[in-house]
Amino acid sequence: MKKITAIILMFIILTGAFNVYAAQIDNIITKEKAISIVKDKLGDIKYDNLNVQYREFTNKDSVWILSYTKNDIFENTSITLNAKTGDIIRYNFISDYNGSKNLNRNDAKKIADEFLNKVKPTNLSKYKFDSAHENDTYREYNFKWRREENGVKFLYDTINVSVDKKTGYVTHYTYDWTEGDLPTLKNVIDINEATKLFKGYLRPRLVYTIIYDKNKGDVKLVYVSPSPQYMINAYTGDIIDINGTKVELKNTGEGKITLDKFYNKSSKPVTKDEAYKIASKYASKDYELKNTAYIEKYAGLDLNVWTFAWNKVNGTGYLHVAVNANTGNVVDVLKSTKSDLSLSISRETALKKAESFIKDNFKDIVPYLDFRSNTENQTGEEVYGYHFVFPLKQYNIPFINNGITVDVDGKGNVSAYTYKNYDIPIPMPSNIMTQDEITDKYLKNGNFSLKYYKPEGKDIIPVYTVDDPIYSNLIDAISGEIIKPY
Known part of the structure; x- marks a missing residue:
């Protein structure tokens, strides 16, 4: 059921809201029944307009989406029900009312419990409250319950409730449940063997990245965990991807920090004409300049840039170049052209083409690029081509926002390429935790343990991973604490 959420959001964004009233279908509750369930569980919702949508998906899931809107003071309550079970699986409430309360976490938890007792999803008894989970925001308290059976948690099967600190209203609720028979836990590898495998192949690696706080970005040293993409099959000990497919990864060694390996750039302010002369080196004669702009705080960073955009005169093609107005350095390039939709070359051949392109066109930064990130199994590549990433290294540490x-x-x-080299201060790699220290702390704090997991279109299997792979993959290199995604 958790796959429903992403599909719903994407579908609504792409198609817009429209009314669909389903005819009577076997095992599907009617529109009237869906409205009745909401009224029985949540009482009378005050509204001026009610929009009803029915959705069916190729995986045979189906939902009713009820949207109640009030006009005198803007309020919208959006409720999604499983059209087969009648369970309320999503609830979102937004309002112009700001409130004046100052709830503490205990009071907010009582409100969350009361809400759960109202919606009461079918398998509520199989979820346990996670008292260790605290991911509150400045405005909301967030609470999480995890599905647990046979003493084993089910990865991504959670209930989440958010309570507004000022109004006391429940603002968000999600209920995820995966159907399927639970597998036997006999003959699984033990936690010690799984930990050894993780430390061998899945240890977090040190990188530079840009962390945004209130729309302002700064470069930080972090360790990145591969856990969202990879986990350990508890039957075989194989490293598998999110599709349940075995992957071959190299043993993760700790990278050597080299303080003298720093890509030096120029530092001279440039006028618009000077910036254009620099940027136009990327434009061939068959490209025509379309617009020029001066932008402050480019990409939310402390960058003032001149930007230039070209279109190909005949055919399909686009080029964008940004030049730092204070230093004259090219900080951003994006070029795309028409691509052939047939697939006749291997990934290995395509990688050689990409590497040759870089060596021919970016000779000065080749010694500072990380060519290792494309040697491992890649998932989610385009059907009609291949996408390769070459981070730019500073002090021999990959800067994942910079590169080609x-x-x-x-x-x-080569149908498209980007070059990014954000010209902003980069911290020295000092006083950071070692890879071994970070790994031990990550496994402990993330509760690395046996889990149930269902790859798309496959049976449920036991795996070893942390509780929240997606939300815990960025780790502060100095403190070892998880960096929240917002």
Whole structure:
């Protein structure tokens, strides 16, 4: 059921809201029944307009979406029900009312409990409250319950409730439940063997990245965990991806920090004409300049830039270049052209094409690029081509926001590339925790343990991973604490 959420959001964004009234279908509750369930569980919701949608998906899931809107003081209550079970699986409430309360966490938890007792999803008794989970925001308290059976948690099967600190209203609720028979836990590898495998192949790696706080970005040293993408099959000990497919990864060694390996750039303010001369080196004669702009705080960073955009005169093609107005350095390039949709070359051949393109066009930064990130199994690549990423290294540490990406189409042509080299202060790699220290803390704080997991279209299997792989993959390199995604 958890796959429903992403599909719903994408579908609504792409198609817009419209009314769909389903005919009577076997095992599907009617519109009237859906409205009645909401009234029985949540009482009379005051509204001026009610929009009802019915959705069916290719995986045979179906939902009713009820949207109640009030006009005198703007309020919207959006409720999604499983059209087969009648369970309320999503609830979102927004309002112009600001409130004046100052709830503490205990009072907010009581409100969350009361709400759960009202919606009462079918399998509520199989979820346990996670008292260790605290991911509150400045405005909301967030509470989480995890599905647990046979003493084993089910990865991503959670109930989440958010309570507004000022109004006391429940603002968000989600209920995720995965159907399927639970597998036997006999003959699974033990936690010690799983930990050894994790430390061998899945240890967090040290990188630079940009962390945003209130729309302002700064470069930080962090350790990145591969846990969202990979986990350990508890039957075989294989490293598997999110599709349940075995992958071959190299043993993760600790990178050597080299303080003298720093990509030096120029530092001279430039006028618009000087910036254009620098940027136009990326434009061939068959490209025509379309617009120029001066932008402050480019990409939310302390960057003032001149930007230039070209279109190809005949055919398909686009080029964007940004030049730092204070230093004259090129900080952003994006170029795309028509690609061949047939797929006739291998990934290995495409990678060689991408590497050759970089060596021919970016000779000065080749010694500072990380070519290792494309040697491992990649998932989620385009059907009609390949996408490769080459981070730019500073002090021999990959800066994952800076670097070059190359798209190679099915015929081996470079169909698009980007070059980013954000010209902003980069902290020295000092006083940071070692990879071993970070790994031990990550496994402990993340509750690395046996879990149930269901890959898309496959049976449920036992795996070893942490409780929240998606939300715990960025770790502060100095403190070892998880960096929240917002």
